[in-house]
Amino acid sequence: MTAAAIEPAALPAREDGAQFQIGAATSLQERRPRTLKHGDCFAVYDANGDIISAPGSPDGLYFRDTRHLSKLHLALNGVRPLLLSSGLRDDNAALICDLTNPDFEGENGGPILRHDHIHIRRVRILWDATAYERVVIRNFDDCPRRLTLSFAYGADFADVFEVRGDTRPHRGKDLPPVVGADAVTFAYIGLDATRRETHLRFDPAPTALTAERADFLLDLAAGETRILFMQAGCRAPAQEQPVRRSFFVAMRNARRALRVSSSAAASIATSNDTLNEAMRRSVSDLYMLITETPEGPYPYAGIPWFSTVFGRDGLIAALQTLWLDPHIALGVLRHLAANQAEDFDDFSDAEPGKILHELRRSEMAELGEVPFRRYYGSIDSTPLFVILAGAYLERTDEAEHVRALWPNIEAALLWMDKYGDRDGDGWIEYGRRSETGLANQGWKDSHDSIFHADGALARGSIALVEVQAYAYGAWRAAATIAARLGFMERAAQLDARADALRRRFDAQFFDEELGTYVLALDGEKRPCRVRSSNAGHVLFTGLALPERAASVATSLMSGASFSGFGIRTIATTEARYNPMSYHNGSVWPHDTTLVAAGFARYGFRHEAARVFEALFAASTHMDLRRLPELFCGFPRRRGTGPVFYPVACSPQAWATGSMLYMMQICLGLKFEPRENVIRLHRPILPDFVDGVTLRRLRMGKNTLDLSLQRADHDVLVHVAARDGDCRVVTSL
Structure with a gap:
């Protein structure tokens, strides 16, 4: 598919140079949100099952990058119930929250209702762009009780980039809510002329219903139970059926779909019960994040900020789980092939043969207020696409599937030679084609993540060390594919291309004084003499000369780089080291596992096992045993867990794949x-x-x-x- 040309809106400049930063007004880790996802819809709740409407809160029900429900508060007699427990089913099919009443004054001089006499169980499911909820209320008191259960709600139709912190000078039009006997509809017409709707329905009909609240007056005898149902849909239902029935149909469908999709994966059982919990959660999260595209399954990158197709994230997650379920890799390859750029488009950083970075369908993306409608500003997705194709062939020997992708592989290789190498010096470099594009286009894409030893930011077209390693892996993978398909002359050319890169690479990127590879070459070919985790990716693809491997491994496992819970993105010795930063000293599980795979490739298997222990130890301190997108790089201390990063996505696809990948690496x-x-x-x-x-x-x-x-x-x-x-x- 050709990259669509979009007339960009004026994007606000930031004095600090930061782009598309995620605001941190609220710490996700402090609130420990509960997440559900199905297809293009996801929801973020607090532990009570509520959607908190507050500045900086990411809570909400989202569909295609728009928040369709921004407020949902349950109250008992006008007061928020007390939390007893909250958790997801092991298969992620449902969120279950158990609540109880606080102390209440008696009505009209009646007896006081002491705490813990009214039990409320909320069960919520997400299916087909609709959130379904069943609320079970039971009176455990020894006398009748009259109670009012209320839902307060609202829909702001905010773009996900607005929720992340971007400001918009103009928005579309909110239409007046439509209130019926048991339903409320909110609607918004965006500046893109698209009508977006949220449909609330209740069963039974509330005692009182307005555009802001639904009240249920409940007279409960001692020991009596009452059940209420609610659903919030992000589009009008094609066929309305009773809400009560819809809940049970959705529950059946959600559980069945997760069971069927995960049945393709190998199962893992170990002698360690805690590790078993982490592995089960990883598999459940993997299949929850997967969305079925026309080309096959694709793991969306992460909730809440990246619940969409990301090229780099999907490719790495597919590599991590290829041993477990190769169907995921095939879906990723086919979907990215279908969206491979064919033309130039400066606004979207598109060039012929380039593989997608990010795909969005929100209002701001459609209008060009952000460049991510179909965006190609990723320097590494293209070689990673070829690497995954080669790994898929090696795993399955399904040559016909790969043969169908061969034109896309050749287009990717041509891009690497013709456009990836911007100045013809043999290195693959990035430089955005528009001022609206990402300034840094490797996986560490923060504005300040690529710098020199003195902390000065690198300028010009930048050749990242790991991207050269991916290029080497891509040439080797393509040579293997070509030989398997019978293109022997082409295979020889590709192998020669890889050999030439290996001969030149060591002289330019290895630094004897550092004892490892430099982070990058800047636009003037000056090395960024910084110790980073990126160097470990050179081991991952086999580009490193054997005599360099021990030195690189020693550097990465030193106290400056290895935190005890994983490998820091930047060593503690470096000028911009900050353990609380996004890319300059934090620990990313996926990054750590790629380094561990490199260790194992060069025979450092005990080091790989130490990395596995580190990530496992981190997971034992995580909610649901779920490794997040990243955590802070503070050193491990006895009796304490890792320090959380405030706005890390959880679950995140390549973090979800990390524990599964570590099992393959060590075995x-x-x-x-x-x-x-x-x-x-x-x-x-x-x-x-x-x-x-x-x-x-x-x-x-x-x-x-x-x-x-x-x-x-x-x-x-x-x-x-x-x-x-x-x-x-x-x-x-």
């Missing part, structure tokens, strides 16, 4: 479908795990159940069940 799990072999290369179990069982491990039509058990310093491998004739080989 040395590889697939050789042409030889019908599943290989375990030098498997190692970290100290907190004595045994691992993998069930329904698939390769083609074959499935295996594998059991691995620690035996002193070795790992014993046993085939517990087999369906097919594939072999298991353990190699040293």
Whole structure:
């Protein structure tokens, strides 16, 4: 698909140079939000199940990057109930909140209602752009009670970028709410001429209903239970059915869909119950984040800020989970191929062959107030696309699927040579085509993330160290694909291209004094002599010369880089180090796992196991055992957990894939479908795990159940069940 040309609106400039920053007026970690997602719809609630309407609050029900419900407060006799517990089902199908009453004065001189006598259970489901809720109220008192249960609500139809902190000089028109006997409809006509609606329905009909509130007057006998239902839809239902029935249909559909989608994945069970919880949550989060596109499944990047297609995030999440479920990788490849740029468009940073960075469908994106309607300002998505295609072929040997993608792969390779290398010097560099585009276009895309040893920001077209590593991986992957498809001459050309890059790279990027690779070359080819996690990605793709690997690994596992919970983005020795920053000293789980994969590739398996232990230890302090997008890079202290980052997305696709990927890395799990072999290369179990069982491990039509058990310093491998004739080989 050709990148659409958009006439951009005037974007406000920031004096500090920061772009599209996420505001931090409210800490997500402090509030521990509860999230649900289905398709293009997601919801963020507080622990009570409410949507808090406050400045800076990300709470809400969102559909296609617009907030359709910005307020939802449940009250009992006009007071917020007390929280007992709150949690998600293991499969993420429902949010369940248990509440109770505080002390109430008696009505008309009646007896005081003491706390903990009225129980309220809220069960909420998200399905097909609609949030469904069942509220069960039970009177545990020994006398009748008259109670008023109320819902207060509102819809602001804010663009997700407004919620993140952007300001708009003009907005569309809010239409007057339409109130019926048991329903309320809010509507908004945007400046893009699109009508957006929110439909609230109640069952039974409220005692009183207005545009702001629904009141239910309840007379409950001792021990009596009453059930209420509510739904909030982001579009008009095609066929209205009773709200009560809709809830149970949605519950069935949500549970069934998650069960069917996750059934394609291998299951993981270990000797450590806490690790099992983390693994189950990772799998559940992965499939909750996946949205079905016309080309197949795609893991949306993260909730709340990035619940949409991101090229880089989807590609890395698919790489992390390729061993578990290769269908995800195929969906990612096909969807990104369908959205590959064919023409130039300065506003969207599009160039022929380039792979998508971000896709948005909100009002601000449609109007060009932000450049992300279909945006290509990512320097690494294109080589990562080729790497994933090669990894998918290696995992599945499904050559026909990859053959269909070959024109897209060739277009990506042409982009790398012709447009990625902006000045013809052999390095892939980025530089935005418009002042509205992202200034930094690697995965560390903060405005201040690429700098020199003295802290001065790098200028000009920048060649990131990890991007050269991805380019090398892409040339190698493309050579393998070409050979498999019978294009032998092309394969030789691609291998030669990779060889040439490897010969030149070491001289330009390795710094003897630092003992590792520099962060980048700036526009004048001056090295950014900064110790960073980016250097570990050179190990990940195999670009590093073998004699450099030990030095790089030592640098990354030193106290300056390894926090004890993961690998810092920037070492503590560097000028811009700040453990609370987004990219200059924090720990990102996905980044840490790519470095760990590099360790294992060069034989540093014990270092990889230490990284696994670090991320696992971090997860034990996280709500739901869920690793967030990032956390602060403060050093690990005995008896304490990691310091949270205030506006980190959770769940986040590539953080969700991190624990799953670490399992593959430590087991040395590889697939050789042409030889019908599943290989375990030098498997190692970290100290907190004595045994691992993998069930329904698939390769083609074959499935295996594998059991691995620690035996002193070795790992014993046993085939517990087999369906097919594939072999298991353990190699040293």
